[in-house]
Amino acid sequence: MPKDVEQSQIILPPRRKAAGELDQGLAPGGPRPGRRRTGLFVSLALAALATIVVLASLLIHFGSTSLPGPGEQATVPAGLPGSFVKSPYNPSQVNALMHLVDSMTYRELANLYVAHMSxxxxxxxxxxxxxxxxxxxxxxxxxxxxxxxxxxxxxxxxxxxxxxxxxxxxxxxxxxxxxxxxxxxxxxxxxxxxxxxxxxxxxxxxxxxxxxxxxxxxxxxxxxxxxxxxxxxxxxxxxxxxxxxxxxxxxxxxxxxxxxxxxxxxxxxxxxxxxxxxxxxxxxxxxxxxxxxxxxxxxxxxxxxxxxxxxxxxxxxxxxxxxxxxxxxxxxxxxxxxxxxxxxxxxxxxxxxxxxxxxxxxxxxxxxxxxxxxxxxxxxxxxxxxxxxxxxxxxxxxxxxxxxxxxxxxxxxxxxxxxxxxxxxxxxxxxxxxxxxxxxxxxxxxxxxxxxxxxxx
Missing domain, CATH: 3.20.20.300 (Glycoside hydrolase, family 3, N-terminal domain)
Structure with a gap:
């Protein structure tokens, strides 16, 4: 985003690795191997689509939702006065959003992103x-x-x-x-x-x-x-x-x-x-x-x-x-x-x-x-x-x-x-x-x- 665009930010915890996911040779900040889709996730993803309508507004409300890279801590950055606003959603809704993002592949997240692009x-x-x-x-x-x-x-x-x-x-x-x-x-x-x-x-x-x-x-x-x-x-x-x-x-x-x-x-x-x-x-x-x-x-x-x-x-x-x-x-x-x-x-x-x-x-x-x-x-x-x-x-x-x-x-x-x-x-x-x-x-x-x-x- 350009520097002159001010936005709020909520940082999510790192995604859990899928069973059998490789992590060899990754330097801090380097790429993560992709996940393999499972049959269970397909069912969850379909159910999650209805949830996204509500939860996407939270993402947009907060602006940018970053996933720390390997070795990074999921902490709120200091020294950003005014960049956080009180969420209108309860903790269970926020937790649901975190778990939704955590279970998705980069490609699935990218599909959601592209759906909002002109x-x-x-x-x-x-x-x-x-x-x-x-x-x-x-x-x-x-x-x-x-x-x-x-x-x-x-x-x-x-x-x-x-x-x-x-x-x-x-x-x-x-x-x-x-x-x-x-x-x-x-x-x-x-x-x-x-x-x-x-x-x-x-x-x-x-x-x-x-x-x-x-x-x-x-x-x-x-x-x-x-x-x-x-x-x-x-x-x-x-x-x-x-x-x-x-x-x-x-x-x-x-x-x-x-x-x-x-x-x-x-x-x-x-x-x-x-x-x-x-x-x-x-x-x-x-x-x-x-x-x-x-x-x-x-x-x-x-x-x-x-x-x-x-x-x-x-x-x-x-x-x-x-x-x-x-x-x-x-x-x-x-x-x-x-x-x-x-x-x-x-x-x-x-x-x-x-x-x-x-x-x-x-x-x-x-x-x-x-x-x-x-x-x-x-x-x-x-x-x-x-x-x-x-x-x-x-x-x-x-x-x-x-x-x-x-x-x-x-x-x-x-x-x-x-x-x-x-x-x-x-x-x-x-x-x-x-x-x-x-x-x-x-x-x-x-x-x-x-x-x-x-x-x-």
């Missing part, structure tokens, strides 16, 4: 924008406060010094009604090293894997989390889990190996270290394929002509493995899709615009219910055939949740207007928009970017 807020959350200016600007402020963007990606020009980066990100978060995903695609190595001028060179995935040391692998993941979070960046669009079948423009030095086994071996400790330290990791570039083409996807649509069986055994293997990992900290918080054509599975559409890839395989077959972010839709493989706004609609239809990279407010507004037109003519449903918005809000709650709360009306 359409403009929901559509804005589906965009990770890029600023045209290096520092905080009126245009960026407009995208945050009026277009309600869900996040922003930052490059070297936006991250000139540590103090400048912190100032820009801090101002952006203060102005955002819903906290932002602040991202960078920092991989290390020779090519995708956005922070080399601040932190110096760091080894990339290929160098890490060639060292043969899983301890070094884990240490590099921890350092990545520390460095990014120190600047206010909460999301890294990494690691790259493409399998480098042939050396190409998009994968050389950027992947953990030339086999699926090598990529899986070194991705696991790395992403666990990132996420256990509170940094959102985004595996890319789903569904793979960039490791089997010499072409640069920024310029042309790459084509991977391998068979369906080969694609499943190699390119898709890291995604299936980590989505279904028994270790929740190895499951990717986000996945980035990309524009590669794999005719053996979908001969007509690039993967990130393909319902077969994004919904049938990723969502239904592999069971992924996290946030999926597109690659930049202005890249050559997409822009040669569709406008950015047209491709954005197709991407959400296919099963993506966020659109990466509309640059500036004019292009961001164009994408939002395309969403509205698609809702009007039936190409998109409100249920589909709500689904993606809820995934994004749940992710922000899970990583403690925002409190567990209902928005103020």
């Amino acid at each position: 359409l403009d807020e929901k559509l804005g959350q589906l965009i990770m924008t890029e600023s045209e200016q290096n520092n905080y600007s009126d245009d960026l402020d407009y995208m945050i406060t009026q277009l309600h963007v869900g996040g922003m990606i930052m490059y070297e020009s936006h991250l000139q010094t540590s103090s400048q980066a912190r100032a820009t990100i801090s101002q952006a978060q203060q102005r955002a009604k819903i906290p932002l995903l602040t991202s960078v695609d920092e991989e290390g190595g020779l090519y995708v090293n956005r922070l080399v001028h601040i932190y110096g060179a760091r080894p990339g995935p290929w160098e890490i894997s060639q060292s043969g040391s899983l301890a070094n692998d884990r240490q590099q993941g921890e350092k990545m989390a520390h460095d990014l979070l120190s600047l206010g960046l909460n999301t890294d669009l990494a690691p790259d889990v493409d399998v480098m079948i042939i050396p190409g423009a998009d994968t050389y030095d950027r992947t953990f190996g030339t086999t699926a086994d090598s990529v899986i071996k070194y991705t696991g400790p790395y992403i666990e270290a990132m996420q256990s330290n509170g940094l959102i990791a985004c595996m890319k570039h789903y569904p793979g394929g960039l490791g089997n083409t010499p072409y640069d996807a920024h310029d042309i649509l790459p084509t991977d002509n391998r068979s369906r069986d080969q694609i499943y055994a190699t390119e898709l293997a890291p995604y299936k493995t980590f989505i279904n990992s028994p270790n929740p900290l190895m499951r990717p918080a986000m996945i980035m899709s990309t524009d590669v054509l794999m005719p053996a599975i979908d001969p007509t559409l690039p993967a990130e615009l393909s319902h077969k890839f994004m919904t049938d395989i990723l969502r239904k077959e592999f069971g992924y219910d996290g946030v999926v972010l597109t690659d930049a839709l202005y890249m050559g493989g997409i822009s040669a055939r569709w406008s950015e706004a047209e491709a954005a609609v197709l991407a959400i239809q296919a099963g993506n949740d966020m659109i990466l990279g509309p640059m500036g407010s004019a292009r961001t507004q164009a994408v939002i207007e395309a969403f509205k037109q698609a809702l009007h003519d039936g190409r998109l449903s409100l249920a589909r928009v709500n689904e993606s918005a809820a995934r994004i809000i749940a992710l922000k709650m899970q990583y403690h970017l925002m409190p567990v709360t209902l928005p103020r009306d």
Whole structure:
């Protein structure tokens, strides 16, 4: 919430862990593993809906209802005169609300949150924008406060010094009604090293894997989390889990190996270290394929002509493995899709615009219910055939949740207007928009970017 919005606050006790819920490797303030829904809870949730009508007013009355992170005490903060008002509800009603919130998953709480959001807020959350200016600007402020963007990606020009980066990100978060995903695609190595001028060179995935040391692998993941979070960046669009079948423009030095086994071996400790330290990791570039083409996807649509069986055994293997990992900290918080054509599975559409890839395989077959972010839709493989706004609609239809990279407010507004037109003519449903918005809000709650709360009306 912006600093100038005064609100009352009631802090609830930490939620109890469900039976069998893992808590390994969690740093204070880091993400909590999600809960599994039980049959009993389904019945309780249905009964609780009637209660929510009454209890939600209490949430709204008090403003923000925060759940402390691991290690935090559930105490009323001192030194906030005037920020508490007497509740019109009796203790049993307050206790019922506490137990209701305690029993719900982040996704279920996010569904309640989304139900109170305006359409403009929901559509804005589906965009990770890029600023045209290096520092905080009126245009960026407009995208945050009026277009309600869900996040922003930052490059070297936006991250000139540590103090400048912190100032820009801090101002952006203060102005955002819903906290932002602040991202960078920092991989290390020779090519995708956005922070080399601040932190110096760091080894990339290929160098890490060639060292043969899983301890070094884990240490590099921890350092990545520390460095990014120190600047206010909460999301890294990494690691790259493409399998480098042939050396190409998009994968050389950027992947953990030339086999699926090598990529899986070194991705696991790395992403666990990132996420256990509170940094959102985004595996890319789903569904793979960039490791089997010499072409640069920024310029042309790459084509991977391998068979369906080969694609499943190699390119898709890291995604299936980590989505279904028994270790929740190895499951990717986000996945980035990309524009590669794999005719053996979908001969007509690039993967990130393909319902077969994004919904049938990723969502239904592999069971992924996290946030999926597109690659930049202005890249050559997409822009040669569709406008950015047209491709954005197709991407959400296919099963993506966020659109990466509309640059500036004019292009961001164009994408939002395309969403509205698609809702009007039936190409998109409100249920589909709500689904993606809820995934994004749940992710922000899970990583403690925002409190567990209902928005103020």
